[in-house]
Amino acid sequence: MPNTCPVETPALSPNGCPISGRAAAFTPFNGPYQVDPGEALKWAREEEPVFFSPEIGYWVVTRYEDVKSVFRDNILFSPSIALEKITPAGPEAQAILQKYGFAMQRTMVNEDEPHHMERRRLLLDDFLPENLQKHESAMRTLTRRYMDRFIDRGHADLVEDIFSEIPLTIALHFLGVPEKGAEQLRGFAVAHTLNTWGRPTQEEQLEISENVGRFWQTANRVLDDMIANPNGEGWMYETVRQHFKHPDAVPESYLRSMMMAILAAAHETTSNATANAFWTLLNNRESWEELCETPSLIPSAVEECLRVAGSIVAWRRIATDDTTVGGVDIPKGGKLLIVQASANKDNRHWENADDFDIYRDNASEHMTFGYGAHQCMGKNIGRMEMRIFLEEFTRRLPHMRLVKGQVFENLPNVSFRGPSKLLVEWDPALNPEKTDPSVLDRSLSFKIGAPVREGILRRVVVRDVIDDSTGVKRFVLADPKGRKLPKFSAGAHIDLVVGDYRRKYSLCGDASDTKTFEIAILRENNGRGGSKFFHDNVAPGDVVHIAGPRNHFRLDANAPQYILIAGGIGITPILAMADRLKASGKPYHIHFCGKSRDRLPLLDRVQDRHGQSLSLHITAEGTRLDLDRALSKVGGNDRVYACGPDRLLDELESLSANWPEGTLKYELFSSANGALDSSVEHAFEVELRDSGMTVSVAADQTLYDALRASGVDMPMDCGEGLCGTCETRVIDGEIDHRDRVLSAKERAQGDRLMTCCSRARNEKLVLAL
Numbered sequence: 001m002p003n004t005c006p007v008e009t010p011a012l013s014p015n016g017c018p019i020s021g022r023a024a025a026f027t028p029f030n031g032p033y034q035v036d037p038g039e040a041l042k043w044a045r046e047e048e049p050v051f052f053s054p055e056i057g058y059w060v061v062t063r064y065e066d067v068k069s070v071f072r073d074n075i076l077f078s079p080s081i082a083l084e085k086i087t088p089a090g091p092e093a094q095a096i097l098q099k100y101g102f103a104m105q106r107t108m109v110n111e112d113e114p115h116h117m118e119r120r121r122l123l124l125d126d127f128l129p130e131n132l133q134k135h136e137s138a139m140r141t142l143t144r145r146y147m148d149r150f151i152d153r154g155h156a157d158l159v160e161d162i163f164s165e166i167p168l169t170i171a172l173h174f175l176g177v178p179e180k181g182a183e184q185l186r187g188f189a190v191a192h193t194l195n196t197w198g199r200p201t202q203e204e205q206l207e208i209s210e211n212v213g214r215f216w217q218t219a220n221r222v223l224d225d226m227i228a229n230p231n232g233e234g235w236m237y238e239t240v241r242q243h244f245k246h247p248d249a250v251p252e253s254y255l256r257s258m259m260m261a262i263l264a265a266a267h268e269t270t271s272n273a274t275a276n277a278f279w280t281l282l283n284n285r286e287s288w289e290e291l292c293e294t295p296s297l298i299p300s301a302v303e304e305c306l307r308v309a310g311s312i313v314a315w316r317r318i319a320t321d322d323t324t325v326g327g328v329d330i331p332k333g334g335k336l337l338i339v340q341a342s343a344n345k346d347n348r349h350w351e352n353a354d355d356f357d358i359y360r361d362n363a364s365e366h367m368t369f370g371y372g373a374h375q376c377m378g379k380n381i382g383r384m385e386m387r388i389f390l391e392e393f394t395r396r397l398p399h400m401r402l403v404k405g406q407v408f409e410n411l412p413n414v415s416f417r418g419p420s421k422l423l424v425e426w427d428p429a430l431n432p433e434k435t436d437p438s439v440l441d442r443s444l445s446f447k448i449g450a451p452v453r454e455g456i457l458r459r460v461v462v463r464d465v466i467d468d469s470t471g472v473k474r475f476v477l478a479d480p481k482g483r484k485l486p487k488f489s490a491g492a493h494i495d496l497v498v499g500d501y502r503r504k505y506s507l508c509g510d511a512s513d514t515k516t517f518e519i520a521i522l523r524e525n526n527g528r529g530g531s532k533f534f535h536d537n538v539a540p541g542d543v544v545h546i547a548g549p550r551n552h553f554r555l556d557a558n559a560p561q562y563i564l565i566a567g568g569i570g571i572t573p574i575l576a577m578a579d580r581l582k583a584s585g586k587p588y589h590i591h592f593c594g595k596s597r598d599r600l601p602l603l604d605r606v607q608d609r610h611g612q613s614l615s616l617h618i619t620a621e622g623t624r625l626d627l628d629r630a631l632s633k634v635g636g637n638d639r640v641y642a643c644g645p646d647r648l649l650d651e652l653e654s655l656s657a658n659w660p661e662g663t664l665k666y667e668l669f670s671s672a673n674g675a676l677d678s679s680v681e682h683a684f685e686v687e688l689r690d691s692g693m694t695v696s697v698a699a700d701q702t703l704y705d706a707l708r709a710s711g712v713d714m715p716m717d718c719g720e721g722l723c724g725t726c727e728t729r730v731i732d733g734e735i736d737h738r739d740r741v742l743s744a745k746e747r748a749q750g751d752r753l754m755t756c757c758s759r760a761r762n763e764k765l766v767l768a769l
Contacts, residue, residue, distance in 0.1 A: 013052035013059075015329045023051040026060065028314075028337075028414040029199040035408065037313050037417070038345035039354075045346055050328040056086060056414070058316070058337040059330055064350075064367065066326040067343035070317055070336060071371035072690070072729075072768060075113060077317035079374055081335060082110040083261070084316070086197055086414055093205040100213025105253050107261040109374060117373060117692040118249050122242045126174070126235045127377045129448040129711060132384060135174065139385055140443060142166050143392050151396065151431060155403070158422040163274045167385060171266035174381065176234015177222055188215035189264040190411065197413035219260040227255075236262070270382045272311035272418025273368075274389050277302065279419055280309045280356060281390075282402045286483065287358050292398035295391055295444050299451035302386045303363035307344045308356050310368030312376075313417045314339040337414065340367035351549055352487050359486075361456040361547050362725075365715050372769075373690040375713075380448050387446050395439055400426040450713045457497055457545035460485075460517070464540055468520060472569060472601040473535055476509070477517045480543065484514040490580035491553035491573045491641075491667070494519065497545040498538060501530040504718065506572035506643075506667075507549060508602060511579060517546070520601050522569040552723035553667040555580060559639040562588040563631065565652070567644020569601055573667055574643055578610050589613050591630055593644065596620040627651055634659065642666040653743075661745065668722050668740050676700045684760035688712070688769040689731055697759070704755040712769060714755060721757035728755050733765035 011019045022043060027033070032040035041062045044051060049063040061067055070077045083104065089097070108120065125131060146166060150156045168186060172179050191211035194200055200208055223240075226232065230240045236259065243250040281288045281301065291301055319334045330336070344366045347353040369376040376382075393400065403423035410417050433439045464476040475496075479485055493506045494517060509518030523535045538544065555577050562581055566574040571592060581588040590610055594600040597618055606614060617625035634640060640663055642652050649666050656664040678700035686695045686703065697706040704726055707714050717725040721739030729752050737747045739754040746752070753765075 011054060014331050014334060015052075017052075017329075019052055019054060020048060023048060023060075024054060026051070026053045027055045028053075029412050034410050034412055034417075037339060037341040038308070041339060041342040042345070045342060050326040050330075053337070056337065058335045059325070059328070061325060061336055061338045062342040062346075063326060064343040064346035064348060067338045067340060067367050068371050070325060070338050071315075071367070071374070074116075074317075074373050074690070076320055076323055077336065078112055078320050079110050079116075079315075079317060080112055081316050081318045083107065083196055084110075085195060086316075087199045087205075089195075089205055089209065090202050093202075093209040096206060096209040097213050097216075100217050102213050102216045103253070103256065104216070104260065105257045107254070107258045108377065109261070109265075113373070115249075119254070120373075120377070121692050122246060122249060123235070123239055124377065126238060127380065129380060132381055132448050135170065135381065136384060136388070136445065138173065139166070139170055139388050140392070142169060143388055144440075147392060147396060152428045154428045155423070155425040158278060158424055159271075159275050159419060160421070163271050163278075163389070163422070166389075167270040167274070168267040170381075170385060171263075171270075174235055175262060175266060176226070176232050176237045177263065181218070184218070185215075185263060186267075187211065188218065189268050191215060192260070192264045193268070193411060193413055193416055197415040199412065215263075216260055219263055220256055223255060223259045266378060268416065268418075269311045269376075269378075270385050272416060273306060273382060274386050275418050275422050276309040276311055277305035277386055277390070278393070278424075279402075279408065279422055280305050282400070282424070284356050287356065288394070289398070290358060291390065292394045295394055297358055297456070298387050298390045298394070298444070299383075299446050300361065300363060300456040301358040301390065302383060303366065303451060304356060304358050304360050305386075306368045307350075307360070307363045307366035309417075310341060310344065310366065311416055311418050312368050312370075313341045314415050315370060316415075340370070341417070343367045351489060351492060351551055355486065357486055359456060359458040359547075361453040362550065362715060362717075364450040364453075364713060373692075383450075384446075384448060391444055395442060396431065396433060397426055398432065399430050400424050449711065453547070453716075454502075457547055459543055460546055462538055462540050462542045462544060463516060465538065469601045469603065470596075470598045471523045472520055473523070474508075474518060474520045474602075475534070475538065477519070477544070477546065478515055482515070485517055486549060487511070487514065488517075488549040488576075489551050490555045490576040492549040492551040492576070493553075493573070494546045494548035494550075496534065497547065498534060498542075501533050503530040503534070506553075506576065508572040508575050511576065517549075520569060520572050522601070550717060552717065552725065553641075553643070553665065555641070556639050556662075556665075557584070557586075559637055560587070560635070561638050562586060563634065563638065563640045564588060564590045565593070565625075565630075565640065565642040565644065565648070566590065567593045567642075567648045568595075568599060570643030570645075570648075570667075571600070571602055571606065572643070574641065575602055575606060575609075577641055578606075578613070582610065582613075589615065591615050591617060591625055593617040593625045593648070594619070627655055631655060634663065636660050636663075638663065640664045643668075657744070661743070676702065681759070684762070685764045686760070687764065687766045689766055690769055702756055703753075703759060707755060707769070716756050719756045721754045724754065726755040727752055729768035731766040731768055734761040735759075735765070736761040 013019050044062040050059060050061050053060050061070060146162045150161055168182055188211055191208045195208050195212045226237055226240045243255055291297055314337050317336045319330050319332055321332050323330050345353045369379040403425050406423050409420045459480055460477040461480045463478045466474040468474045488507050493504050495502055495504050505519035507517055508520055521531050521534050524531045553573055564574045564578055578590055590613055617623050681699040683699045684697050695706050695710045697703050704714055704716050715725050717723045724741040735750055735753045736759045738757040
C-alpha cells in the first residue's frame with residue numbers, strides 16, 4: 001500500500017504487521033474525525049479497512065459488513081470494554097472517584113452473555129412499540145410549548161432552546177425520575193462522556209472526576225428513593241421491581257450502574273441526533289423544502305439523517321480469541337473501535353453513499369443503533385421524538401434557515417457527535433399560523449418503528465415513451481422540477497410504481513446523464529399485468545413514482561476480463577455494465593441472444609457503443625449461442641455476468657458448477673415464488689438466538705413477515721428470493737431453500753437463507769438474529 005502520509009513509522013501492530021503512515025497518524029480526538037468521521041475514514045475503507053491505531057491502542061474497523069459482523073458475534077467480540085475509559089484515569093482522578101464511592105460495573109451495553117440477554121428480556125416491555133405510543137401526545141405538547149417561547153422571536157439556538165431540554169424531560173418521565181435538577185444532570189452527562197470516551201488532560205480529569213462522582217451520588221440517591229418506594233411509574237421503577245422478583249438476574253450492583261448510565265444515554269443521543277438532523281437538512285435546502293411539502297417523507301428522512309449524521313459514531317469490543325476481521329488477524333485481547341459512521345458511508349453497501357437522499361428506501365439499514373443482541377433498546381423512542389420535532393418545525397417554521405457562518409463544534413470524543421450550538425433565524429411575519437391558525441391542527445402521527453420501505457417513493461415525470469423493438473418500450477423519467485436524479489451504478493434498478501402495480505426494471509440509460517433515468521419494458525401478455533398496464537397507460541407528461549436506485553447485481557471492478565451474456569430484455573443491466581467497462585478500459589465481450597433481430601431491445605445502441613466487443617446470436621439467422629464454446633476459456637479470476645430467461649440461466653448455472661465461487665453472477669427477471677398456500681405449507685417456529693426470542697411463522701405467512709410483525713428490523717427488497725437483501729445466518733435447522741440467489745454449494749452448507757421466501761423444512765430454525 002502506498003504511504004500517503006509524511007509520517008514514517010517502524011512500529012508494528014500487535015499481530016506483527018507494520019503500521020502504515022496513515023494509521024500511525026490517525027487520531028479520533030481532533031481534526032477531520034471530529035468534523036465528519038465517515039468522511040475522515042474514507043481512505044481506510046478504500047485502502048486499509050481494518051487498521052491498528054497506536055494513538056488509542058485499538059483496531060479500527062471501517063467497512064459496513066465488517067462492522068455488522070463484529071456486532072453480530074457478541075461472544076467472540078465481547079462488549080465488556082464499551083464503558084472502559086479510553087483515556088486511563090491518573091491516580092489523583094481515581095482517588096476522587098473513590099471518594100464518591102464510584103463503582104460503575106455492568107450495564108445493558110457492556111455485559112456479556114448469558115446475563116445480558118436474561119436481563120434484557122426482563123426489561124424490554126416498556127420499549128415495545130405498543131407501549132411507546134402513549135408517550136407521543138406528551139412529546140408533541142412539550143414540543144409546541146417550547147416552540148411557542150421563541151416562534152415570534154425570529155431566531156433561536158435550537159440546541160439550547162429546545163433540543164437539549166425536551167429529550168431530557170422525556171427521558172426522565174420515561175424512567176420515572178423527578179425533573180428537579182435536570183440542568184445539573186445535563187452537565188453530569190457531559191462529564192460522563194468526556195470521562196469515558198474523551199481525552200482530557202490530567203488536570204481536566206480532576207474536574208471531570210468530581211462531576212462524575214457527583215453524578216454517581218445523585219443517581220444513587222434517586223435510586224434509593226425508588227428502592228424504598230418501588231410502586232412508581234417508569235422504566236427504572238420496573239427495573240427495581242424486577243430486582244425484587246429476580247435478584248440474581250437483576251442484582252443491586254446492576255441497578256446502581258444502570259441508573260447512572262441510562263440517565264446519560266436516554267437523552268444525550270436523541271438530543272444530538274436531532275440537532276445533527278436539523279443541521280443536515282437545513283444545509284440541504286431542497287430536502288428541507290421537500291419535507292415541508294411532503295411531510296409523509298419525515299420517517300425516511302430521519303433514517304437518512306441517522307445514516308449520514310448519527311449521534312452514535314463508534315462503539316467498542318474486545319476479541320475473546322484469535323480471529324480475523326476484514327482479512328486482518330486480530331489477536332485475543334485485541335480492542336476494536338467499530339466505527340458505525342464509517343460503515344454508514346461504505347459504497348459497497350450503499351448506492352451513492354456520500355449523497356444525502358431522503359428517498360433512500362434502505363436507509364434504516366444504518367449501523368447507528370448497532371446491530372444484533374446489543375442493538376439500542378431506545379431506538380424507537382428516539383425515532384418518535386425526531387419525527388415529532390421535524391413534523392412540528394416543517395409545518396410551523398418552513399422558512400427557517402441556518403445563520404450563516406457558524407461552524408459545527410462537537411464535544412471531543414470518539415463515540416458521540418452533536419453540535420454545541422445550532423443557530424437559526426426566520427421572519428416571524430411569515431409564520432404560516434399568523435394567516436392560517438388551522439396549521440396547528442394538521443399534525444401527522446407515524447407508525448412506531450422503522451419506516452416501511454414500500455412507502456418511500458420519489459415523484460418523477462415521464463419525459464418520453466419510445467417504441468424500441470417488438471414488444472418493448474423505453475420510458476425516460478425526470479424530476480418534475482428539473483433537479484438532478486441520484487447517480488446509479490452498472491447493474492442498478494429502480495422500482496416503477498403506477499396505481500396498484502410495482503415492478504423492478506434495470507436502468508439502461510447513460511450513467512453520466514444526471515437529469516434522467518431510462519428503463520425498457522417488455523410487454524408480457526401472459527405475465528402478472530404490470531408490463532401491459534405500463535405499456536397501455538403510461539404516457540409522456542404523466543407523474544409516476546419510483547424507488548431506488550438499488551443494486552443487487554453489482555459489477556466487480558477488479559477482474560482481468562469479463563464475459564457479458566444477455567437474453568432479450570436482459571440486455572438492460574448488461575448494457576450498463578458494458579458502458580462502465582468500456583469507460584474504465586477493461587476487456588469485455590458481449591453475447592446478445594434473441595429469437596430474431598427485431599426482438600433485440602436497444603440493438604442500435606449496443607452496436608454503436610460496443611460493436612467491436614459484440615457477438616449476436618439470433619435463432620432465426622442460425623447463430624444460436626453455444627455456451628460451451630463461448631465460455632470454454634473462462635479463467636479463475638474472470639467474471640461472467642448474465643441476465644435473461646430461466647432456461648439460459650439454468651444452463652449457465654450447470655456449466656459453472658466447477659468454476660471458482662463467484663465467477664458467475666446473474667440476475668433473474670422473476671421467480672416462481674407466489675402466494676403461500678396454507679393447505680400445502682406448514683407452520684414452524686424460529687428461535688432468534690441473539691435476541692432471545694421465539695417467533696411463530698404461520699402456514700400462510702413468510703418468515704420475513706413474521707419477523708417484522710415481531711418488531712425485528714429486517715431489510716428486504718424483491719420479496720421473491722432474487723436479490724439477497726434479506727439473507728440471514730442460520731445456526732441450526734434444515735432449510736427449505738426457495739431462492740435463486742444461493743448456489744448449490746452455498747445451499748448445501750445450510751448456514752443462510754432468504755427470509756422473504758425460504759422456510760423451515762421441519763418444525764424449527766435457529767437464526768443469528
